[in-house]
Every structure is written in structure tokens, then in C-alpha cells.
Amino acid sequence: MATKVKKLSQEELEKIQVAVxxxxxxxxxxxxxxxxxxxxxxxxxxxENNLKELQEELEQKYGQVxxxxxxxxxxxxxxxxxxxxxxxVE
Numbered sequence: 455m456a457t458k459v460k461k462l463s464q465e466e467l468e469k470i471q472v473a474v475x476x477x478x479x480x481x482x483x484x485x486x487x488x489x490x491x492x493x494x495x496x497x498x499x500x501x502e503n504n505l506k507e508l509q510e511e512l513e514q515k516y517g518q519v520x521x522x523x524x525x526x527x528x529x530x531x532x533x534x535x536x537x538x539x540x541x542x543v544e
């Protein structure tokens with residue numbers, strides 16, 4: 455006696471296929487975003503080093519200044535007032 459094959463309805467099959475495909479795509483997208491995140495984290499150190507080098511270069515040329523990034527104008531930074539000297543008591 456042949457066993458009758460049991461199957462989902464076409465509608466149920468389509469629903470489960472869509473659900474599985476959606477879940478798989480979401481996992482793939484998450485993996486891609488994690489990869490992009492790791493690349494950004496790796497690059498942020500380079501960006502920071504480039505900024506520090508440029509700041510040092512400009513400081514050597516202009517001294518300690520505040521720069522308006524919109525206009526390029528700069529003004530010397532005020533030097534902090536000297537700290538009062540404290541007497542050491544033994």
C-alpha cells in the first residue's frame with residue numbers, strides 16, 4: 455500500500471517561504487552592517503591621527519589659536535592665568 459504524501463496548502467507553503475526568506479535577508483543585512491561598522495571603527499583611528507597631525511602642523515605655524523571652521527579666521531587663544539603657588543608644609 456502506497457503512503458499518501460502529506461503537503462502544506464499552497465498558501466501555507468508561500469507564507470513559510472516568505473517568512474524564511476525575510477529572516478535570511480535580515481540576517482544577511484545585519485552581517486553587512488556589522489562589517490561596515492568594523493570598517494568604520496578601524497578607520498576612525500586613521501581619521502583621528504590625520505586630524506592630530508594637521509592640528510600640530512597648524513599649531514607650529516600659527517601657535518595656539520581658535521579657528522572658525524566656516525570662515526578660516528583664527529584668533530590667538532588666551533593663556534591661562536598662572537596658578538598660585540602653594541607652600542609645602544612638612
